[in-house]
Amino acid sequence: MQKKNVPSYAAKSASGQLSPLLIHRRDVGENDVSIDIKYCGICHTDIHFAKNDLGVTSYPFVPGHEIVGVVTAVGKKVKKFKEGELVGVGCMVDSCKECNSCMENTEQFCEKGMTMTYNSPDLISGGMTYGGYSKKIVVNQHFVLKVSKDLEPQRVAPLLCAGITTYSPLNKFNIKKGDKVGIIGLGGLGHLGIKFANAMGADVIMITSSKDKCEDAINLGAKDVILSSDEKQIKKNINNFDLLLNTIPSDHNVTKYLQILKPQKIMVVVGLANISIHTRSLLFGRNQIIGSLIGGLKETQEMLNFAAKNNIVADIEMIDAKDINATFKKIEKNKVKYRAVIDIESI
Amino acid sequence: MQKKNVPSYAAKSASGQLSPLLIHRRDVGENDVSIDIKYCGICHTDIHFAKNDLGVTSYPFVPGHEIVGVVTAVGKKVKKFKEGELVGVGCMVDSCKECNSCMENTEQFCEKGMTMTYNSPDLISGGMTYGGYSKKIVVNQHFVLKVSKDLEPQRVAPLLCAGITTYSPLNKFNIKKGDKVGIIGLGGLGHLGIKFANAMGADVIMITSSKDKCEDAINLGAKDVILSSDEKQIKKNINNFDLLLNTIPSDHNVTKYLQILKPQKIMVVVGLANISIHTRSLLFGRNQIIGSLIGGLKETQEMLNFAAKNNIVADIEMIDAKDINATFKKIEKNKVKYRAVIDIESI
Numbered sequence: 001m002q003k004k005n006v007p008s009y010a011a012k013s014a015s016g017q018l019s020p021l022l023i024h025r026r027d028v029g030e031n032d033v034s035i036d037i038k039y040c041g042i043c044h045t046d047i048h049f050a051k052n053d054l055g056v057t058s059y060p061f062v063p064g065h066e067i068v069g070v071v072t073a074v075g076k077k078v079k080k081f082k083e084g085e086l087v088g089v090g091c092m093v094d095s096c097k098e099c100n101s102c103m104e105n106t107e108q109f110c111e112k113g114m115t116m117t118y119n120s121p122d123l124i125s126g127g128m129t130y131g132g133y134s135k136k137i138v139v140n141q142h143f144v145l146k147v148s149k150d151l152e153p154q155r156v157a158p159l160l161c162a163g164i165t166t167y168s169p170l171n172k173f174n175i176k177k178g179d180k181v182g183i184i185g186l187g188g189l190g191h192l193g194i195k196f197a198n199a200m201g202a203d204v205i206m207i208t209s210s211k212d213k214c215e216d217a218i219n220l221g222a223k224d225v226i227l228s229s230d231e232k233q234i235k236k237n238i239n240n241f242d243l244l245l246n247t248i249p250s251d252h253n254v255t256k257y258l259q260i261l262k263p264q265k266i267m268v269v270v271g272l273a274n275i276s277i278h279t280r281s282l283l284f285g286r287n288q289i290i291g292s293l294i295g296g297l298k299e300t301q302e303m304l305n306f307a308a309k310n311n312i313v314a315d316i317e318m319i320d321a322k323d324i325n326a327t328f329k330k331i332e333k334n335k336v337k338y339r340a341v342i343d344i345e346s347i
Numbered sequence: 348m349q350k351k352n353v354p355s356y357a358a359k360s361a362s363g364q365l366s367p368l369l370i371h372r373r374d375v376g377e378n379d380v381s382i383d384i385k386y387c388g389i390c391h392t393d394i395h396f397a398k399n400d401l402g403v404t405s406y407p408f409v410p411g412h413e414i415v416g417v418v419t420a421v422g423k424k425v426k427k428f429k430e431g432e433l434v435g436v437g438c439m440v441d442s443c444k445e446c447n448s449c450m451e452n453t454e455q456f457c458e459k460g461m462t463m464t465y466n467s468p469d470l471i472s473g474g475m476t477y478g479g480y481s482k483k484i485v486v487n488q489h490f491v492l493k494v495s496k497d498l499e500p501q502r503v504a505p506l507l508c509a510g511i512t513t514y515s516p517l518n519k520f521n522i523k524k525g526d527k528v529g530i531i532g533l534g535g536l537g538h539l540g541i542k543f544a545n546a547m548g549a550d551v552i553m554i555t556s557s558k559d560k561c562e563d564a565i566n567l568g569a570k571d572v573i574l575s576s577d578e579k580q581i582k583k584n585i586n587n588f589d590l591l592l593n594t595i596p597s598d599h600n601v602t603k604y605l606q607i608l609k610p611q612k613i614m615v616v617v618g619l620a621n622i623s624i625h626t627r628s629l630l631f632g633r634n635q636i637i638g639s640l641i642g643g644l645k646e647t648q649e650m651l652n653f654a655a656k657n658n659i660v661a662d663i664e665m666i667d668a669k670d671i672n673a674t675f676k677k678i679e680k681n682k683v684k685y686r687a688v689i690d691i692e693s694i
C-alpha cells in the first residue's frame with residue numbers, strides 16, 4: 001500500500017537528533033484528503049515521544065499534531081473539502097467510527113483505540129503514522145478540520161492540540177459570564193485557556209508560580225494573578241473559584257489549589273504528571289478532580305469556529321526546521337512564549 | 348451555663364494517656380436530649396485527635412462519636428424523643444441550621460462550621476464538646492437519631508460514623524442491582540461498605556493488600572477479592588468497575604485502582620490521607636475522584652432505617668474502658684475485626 005515516498009527533513013531517529021529521513025505517505029484513498037503542510041506547532045508531547053519518555057516510541061519517528069495546511073487532492077468520496085482549502089489536523093487521524101465513543105463524537109476514546117497522528121499503526125497503509133514536522137500528510141476526511149481564512153494560519157496551528165485541550169473542559173463544564181475560572185500554569189495550554197475562558201465571559205485568574213509571568217498573564221486577558229508560592233494569596237482566595245483548569249505538565253501537589261475552589265466544584269487536569277493531594281480538600285471541600293483529553297472532531301471544529309468568531313489564536317514564536325532541536329530545549333526550560341510553530345516552507 | 352459536672356473516666360490528657368477526668372455537660376435546654384451512653388465505637392479519628400495528629404486537639408479531651416444510649420430527659424420543645432428510647436449520636440452535635448448546607452440536610456458542610464461531637468467549641472455552653480467515651484451526653488434534638496430495637500445496640504454504634512461514611516456515597520451514586528462495586532481496604536469502614544453495597548444489590552468485590560483478609564471478605568459478603576499487590580489480578584480487572592469506594596486511611600497511590608474503573612466512573616475517597624495519582628488514568632480513563640464526608644442527619648437516619656430493614660450491623664470487639672489505650676494500639680496495627688466498641692457500663 002505504500003507507493004509514494006515524500007521526503008521529510010524533520011524526522012527524529014533513535015539517536016535523539018532530528019535528521020533528514022524519507023517517510024512514506026499512503027496514496028490518497030477515496031475518503032482521504034491530501035494536505036500540503038504549511039505550519040506545525042510543537043507540543044510538549046512531541047518532545048516526550050521524541051525522547052521516548054513513555055517507552056513506546058517507534059523509530060524512525062516524525063512528531064507533530066498541530067497541523068495547518070492546504071488541500072492538494074481529495075478522494076472521490078470526499079465532498080466536504082476541495083483543493084486549495086485551508087485545513088487543520090490535530091492529534092488523531094483515524095478511529096473505528098463504529099463504537100459508542102466514536103458514535104458520541106468522542107473519537108479520542110475510541111474503544112478500539114484512536115490512531116494518533118504520529119507513532120500509531122496506520123490501519124490503512126499498514127505502516128506507522130508520521131506527524132506534521134513534514135511537507136505532506138494524507139488523512140481520512142473525518143479527521144480533517146476546516147480552518148477560517150480570517151485568522152493567521154500559523155497562529156491557528158496550536159489550536160489543534162493546545163486549543164482543544166483547554167476549550168473542551170471549559171465548554172463541557174459550561175463556563176459562562178460571571179464564572180470565576182482559575183487557569184493554573186502559563187504555558188502553551190494556559191495562555192489559550194485564558195483566551196477561551198475570557199471569550200466565554202468568565203472572570204479569569206492566572207495562577208502561576210512564576211512572578212515574571214504576572215504581567216504577561218494580564219496582557220493575555222487575565223483579570224488578576226495569584227502567585228501560587230504565596231500562601232497569603234492562596235488564603236485570600238479560599239472558596240473563591242467555580243472551576244480550575246490545571247495545565248501544569250510536571251509532577252506537583254494540588255492540595256493548595258483545591259482549597260480555592262468553591263464547594264462541590266471541579267479541578268480539571270489536562271497535563272500528564274504525577275499529582276498528589278491530601279484528601280481533606282476532597283472530603284471537607286467536596287471538590288472533584290476530573291481529567292480531560294483533547295476533544296472529539298465535532299468539538300474541535302466547534303472550537304475552531306469559536307476561535308474564528310472571537311479572534312482567538314495562539315501567541316507564537318515562528319521557527320525554521322533547522323532550529324527544532326534547539327527549540328525543544330527552550331520548551332523544556334519553559335522559555336517559549338507561548339507556542340513554537342515550525343514554518344514548514346523552511347524544510 | 349455549665350452547672351453540672353458529670354464524671355468521665357475515659358478522657359485523654361495531653362500526656363497522651365487516658366485518665367480519670369471530670370467533664371462538664373450542659374444542663375438540658377428546651378431543645379436538648381439527655382442521653383445515658385451505653386456503647387461507644389472507637390473510630391481511627393479518635394486516635395488522631397487523642398494524639399493531636401492534626402495539631403488542633405484541645406486538652407482535656409474526650410473522644411467518641413459512635414454513640415448509642417438511652418434517653419433520660421428531654422427539653423420542653425422536644426416532641427420526637429421520650430425517656431427510655433434508644434438513640435444514637437454521630438459526629439456532629441450542632442450546626443447553624445440556617446445556611447444553605449444546613450437547609451439542604453448536609454449539616455456536615457454548615458457554612459459556619461458544624462459543631463463536632465468532641466473537641467469543638469460548644470456554642471450553647473460556651474465550653475468545649477466532649478465525646479462518647481463517657482457516661483452521659485446532652486445533645487440538641489436535631490442531632491439525635493432513632494435507633495431500632497431490632498438490632499443489637501452495641502453493634503449499631505459504629506454505624507454512626509463508619510456506617511454513614513460508607514452508606515452515603517453508595518446512596519449518593521445510586522448503587523443498585525448489578526452494579527460492580529469495589530471496596531478498597533477491609534477495616535471498620537470497608538467491612539460496612541461490603542454490607543451496605545451488598546444490601547443495595549451490587550456485586551461487591553473486596554480490594555485489599557492483605558492475603559489474610561480474603562476469607563473474611565467473602566464471609567462478610569464480598570463476591571470475590573482482588574489482591575491489590577498482584578499486578579495480574581489488577582490487569583484482569585481493567586475497565587471492570589462501576590464505583591470504587593476507597594477506605595484506605597493511610598498515604599497511598601491510587602493510579603492502579605483507577606485502571607479498574609470503567610470509563611467515566613468514580614472513585615470515592617473517604618479516608619484522610621495523602622494520595623498520589625498519575626493523571627493518565629484521569630485523562631485517558633475519564634475517571635473522577637470525589638471525596639465524601641459522613642452524611643447529614645436526614646441521610647444518617649435513612650442509613651439507620653436501611654440498616655434495620657436489612658439487618659446490617661458492625662462486626663465488633665467489645666472492650667472495657669480500662670482497655671482503651673491497648674485497643675488504640677491494636678487499631679493502629681489494623682488488628683481489630685472490625686470495630687472496637689466500649690461498654691460504657693465498664694467505666
